[in-house]
Amino acid sequence: MAAQIIDGKAVSAKVKEEVRQEIEREGLEVGLAVVIVGDDPASRVYVNNKKKACEVCGIKSYEYALPAETTEEELLELVDTLNADKNVNGILVQLPLPKHLNEEKVIERISPLKDVDAFHAANVGKIMIGNYAFLPCTPAGCMELIHSAGIDVSGKECVVIGRSNIVGKPMAMLLLHENGTVTVCHSRTKDLKEVCRRADILVAAVGRANFVTADMVKDGAVVIDVGINRTEDGKLCGDVKFDEVSEKASFITPVPGGVGPMTIAMLMKNTVMAKRIQG
Numbered sequence: 085m086a087a088q089i090i091d092g093k094a095v096s097a098k099v100k101e102e103v104r105q106e107i108e109r110e111g112l113e114v115g116l117a118v119v120i121v122g123d124d125p126a127s128r129v130y131v132n133n134k135k136k137a138c139e140v141c142g143i144k145s146y147e148y149a150l151p152a153e154t155t156e157e158e159l160l161e162l163v164d165t166l167n168a169d170k171n172v173n174g175i176l177v178q179l180p181l182p183k184h185l186n187e188e189k190v191i192e193r194i195s196p197l198k199d200v201d202a203f204h205a206a207n208v209g210k211i212m213i214g215n216y217a218f219l220p221c222t223p224a225g226c227m228e229l230i231h232s233a234g235i236d237v238s239g240k241e242c243v244v245i246g247r248s249n250i251v252g253k254p255m256a257m258l259l260l261h262e263n264g265t266v267t268v269c270h271s272r273t274k275d276l277k278e279v280c281r282r283a284d285i286l287v288a289a290v291g292r293a294n295f296v297t298a299d300m301v302k303d304g305a306v307v308i309d310v311g312i313n314r315t316e317d318g319k320l321c322g323d324v325k326f327d328e329v330s331e332k333a334s335f336i337t338p339v340p341g342g343v344g345p346m347t348i349a350m351l352m353k354n355t356v357m358a359k360r361i362q363g
């Protein structure tokens with residue numbers, strides 16, 4: 085039987101509407117600063133989408149578009165200014181940065197109270213402990229999608245393919261917090277197919293088009309596709325071979341229209357949270 089598609093557009097619209105209502109109800113003044121360095125076209129699209137989401141939610145957005153040759157010192161100075169700016173509750177530095185800039189150093193300079201991406205080591209540590217204000221947007225969006233489909237993670241075999249700091253690792257941690265039995269796979273994993281076939285919940289965050297095929301998926305599994313890739317003919321696609329996997333899974337997220345919109349919705353949620361913890 086064909087899988088039920090989890091509609092990320094609809095769930096993200098609901099999350100954004102809840103954020104909008106919360107801001108309106110309490111008359112909150114919330115601001116998000118988005119910093120983009122250089123002219124990477126994909127980053128430009130993400131930044132524009134974030135600005136649009138701010139408009140929908142009633143969050144004031146401040147954009148800082150810096151030239152590719154910006155020095156690390158200049159960027160760190162801007163972060164310091166934004167850290168001190170009372171109108172700015174959240175700071176997001178769009179990644180990847182040009183090669184001459186040290187991403188880790190820049191992220192560590194953002195005040196943990198304004199780190200709405202939850203990439204700062206202080207926030208990563210809090211997530212590990214399970215006592216956090218912010219969750220990283222993409223894994224948090226995946227969890228929201230899983231919940232929206234009425235799926236209880238507790239006791240389930242969960243397999244995450246990918247171990248990056250921004251997706252794979254925190255995703256594994258969130259599934260663990262909800263009492264999943266979690267396996268994290270990566271490029272050195274042996275018998276990946278067999279490991280994936282154990283999964284009741286399979287999360288693909290690899291960055292390779294059509295990587296997850298039907299023979300890697302257990303009948304009735306929940307499949308969350310985080311990947312954003314382009315096919316040779318320029319079409320957007322995920323990491324999962326959707327046509328064949330959707331015949332086997334019970335629930336599946338599409339690309340586009342799955343995890344992508346959720347990432348931005350969770351960013352809006354984090355920005356309001358930032359406002360609250362800043363008092």
Ligand code: NDP
Pocket residue numbers: 222245246247248249250251252269270271272273276289290291292310311312313343344345347
């Ligand atoms: P990274 O490149 O940082 O990580 C990819 C992971 O996949 C690595 O851990 C790597 O293993 C693993 N991997 C690569 N090849 C294989 C293989 N053959 N078998 C098993 N594992 C493999 O990517 P990100 O985590 O940043 O992103 C993953 C995908 O998610 C990308 O397509 C990205 O565009 C997308 N993305 C989507 C977002 C959204 O909003 N929907 C947000 C962020 C990312 P190893 O560590 O051993 O190298």
